Amino acid sequence: MSSKCPPLDEGDAEEAAVSKMSTGLLTIDLAAIAGNYEMLCAAASGAEVAAVVKADAYGCGAHLIAPMLYKKGCRTFFVATLSEAIDLRKVLPDARIFILDGLFPGCSPTYSRYRLMPVIGSLPMLHEWSRFCQSNSTFSACALHVDTGMNRLGLGTEELLHLFANKKQSLQGVDVKLLISHLACADDPGHEQNDRQLELFARLVQQAGDIPASLANSAGVFLGRQYHFDLVRPGIALYGGRAIKNKANPARPVISLSSPIIQVRTVKKGTGIGYGSSFVTRRQTRLATLPVGYADGYFRSLGTGNTTRESSAGQGAGVFIGEYEAPVAGRISMDLVTIDVTDIPADLARVGQKAELLGSHISIDDLADRAGTIGYEILTSLGHRFQRRYKEAG
Numbered sequence: 001m002s003s004k005c006p007p008l009d010e011g012d013a014e015e016a017a018v019s020k021m022s023t024g025l026l027t028i029d030l031a032a033i034a035g036n037y038e039m040l041c042a043a044a045s046g047a048e049v050a051a052v053v054k055a056d057a058y059g060c061g062a063h064l065i066a067p068m069l070y071k072k073g074c075r076t077f078f079v080a081t082l083s084e085a086i087d088l089r090k091v092l093p094d095a096r097i098f099i100l101d102g103l104f105p106g107c108s109p110t111y112s113r114y115r116l117m118p119v120i121g122s123l124p125m126l127h128e129w130s131r132f133c134q135s136n137s138t139f140s141a142c143a144l145h146v147d148t149g150m151n152r153l154g155l156g157t158e159e160l161l162h163l164f165a166n167k168k169q170s171l172q173g174v175d176v177k178l179l180i181s182h183l184a185c186a187d188d189p190g191h192e193q194n195d196r197q198l199e200l201f202a203r204l205v206q207q208a209g210d211i212p213a214s215l216a217n218s219a220g221v222f223l224g225r226q227y228h229f230d231l232v233r234p235g236i237a238l239y240g241g242r243a244i245k246n247k248a249n250p251a252r253p254v255i256s257l258s259s260p261i262i263q264v265r266t267v268k269k270g271t272g273i274g275y276g277s278s279f280v281t282r283r284q285t286r287l288a289t290l291p292v293g294y295a296d297g298y299f300r301s302l303g304t305g306n307t308t309r310e311s312s313a314g315q316g317a318g319v320f321i322g323e324y325e326a327p328v329a330g331r332i333s334m335d336l337v338t339i340d341v342t343d344i345p346a347d348l349a350r351v352g353q354k355a356e357l358l359g360s361h362i363s364i365d366d367l368a369d370r371a372g373t374i375g376y377e378i379l380t381s382l383g384h385r386f387q388r389r390y391k392e393a394g
């Protein structure tokens with residue numbers, strides 16, 4: 001292999017160049033996302049399956065994922081903010097786009113211009129939208145969000161019932177396309193709050209006339225048919241994450257991340273490694289360094305103190321080199337991580353060799369468990385220094 005940097009756009013040369021030049025290669029499998037969308041459609045018992053693509057499709061790239069899902073038949077998309085929605089409109093000229101954070105004050109004309117639907121969760125928001133719509137009749141679509149137990153966003157149930165009882169005045173000029181609520185505990189199917197929220201929401205839906213209804217996120221899809229209503233709003237399951245705790249994950253993995261070893265060294269027993277020398281070797285140790293750190297979303301909580309190789313979960317992450325696991329040794333730095341490659345064949349533990357940080361051996365949920373967080377946070381923290389490669393949906 002030549003030591004010169006090949007240009008970045010030369011097909012197979014690209015991957016080699018990328019692994020040499022960047023902190024790592026992040027591969028996003030669009031075919032897997034498409035497969036997960038199909039899986040959710042099959043699980044949703046005929047309800048419309050929308051896609052939640054907030055936070056840049058959970059860090060995976062909304063500008064490519066949303067059009068791919070549209071091609072697969074998805075017609076309704078949810079984002080969090082107005083600027084996310086405007087970006088999405090540029091790649092989805094015809095889709096329905098809902099903004100979960102609602103109506104940002106003073107921005108009604110922008111919603112109208114781009115045909116973006118606020119998910120209205122308070123009376124002041126509703127009044128602002130209604131006033132705007134009455135003076136501008138071209139676009140008046142929105143959703144209403146009612147709080148059924150999350151206590152985060154949404155109209156109170158009394159407020160909603162009052163609106164329905166006085167539809168003529170309170171919803172004047174406004175075209176309500178959807179009534180939504182959000183489950184607080186859907187990842188735990190045995191949690192009693194699921195039934196309570198379902199019961200309350202079903203009662204409110206009965207008062208809503210013919211307004212379509214939506215309650216389920218990814219986890220809600222798997223709680224059963226009665227949770228589906230007219231439309232379901234999965235996010236994490238599209239991106240391969242675990243929706244339900246302590247259960248086999250039916251979603252296909254989407255993300256893999258590899259990073260090349262940039263240095264290998266051997267140190268004596270009793271040597272301190274990294275910041276704070278928190279890890280002290282218990283034997284002669286071969287170490288390898290990868291150019292990935294907490295600035296790339298490889299969380300600092302994945303580092304180790306002085307632990308044995310048999311250490312349990314929560315005691316630091318590992319990476320895979322071929323079929324061999326190499327544990328993290330010491331703290332995670334901003335840009336670097338050191339791994340213990342003593343037990344890995346020397347021909348694999350060499351500079352330029354790729355280590356798997358996420359992939360067939362380590363899922364986003366495995367890594368999240370090690371870091372003390374959830375797959376959602378791993379995904380949305382994936383760094384911007386990685387080279388990104390998208391595997392086409394075909």
Ligand SMILES: *Cc1c(COP(=O)(O)O)cnc(C)c1O
Nearest residue numbers: 052182217218219233234235236
């Ligand atoms: C983020 C979000 C979703 C998607 O949740 P997942 O758990 O990722 O499926 C659905 N509805 C609302 C209101 C949300 O904020």
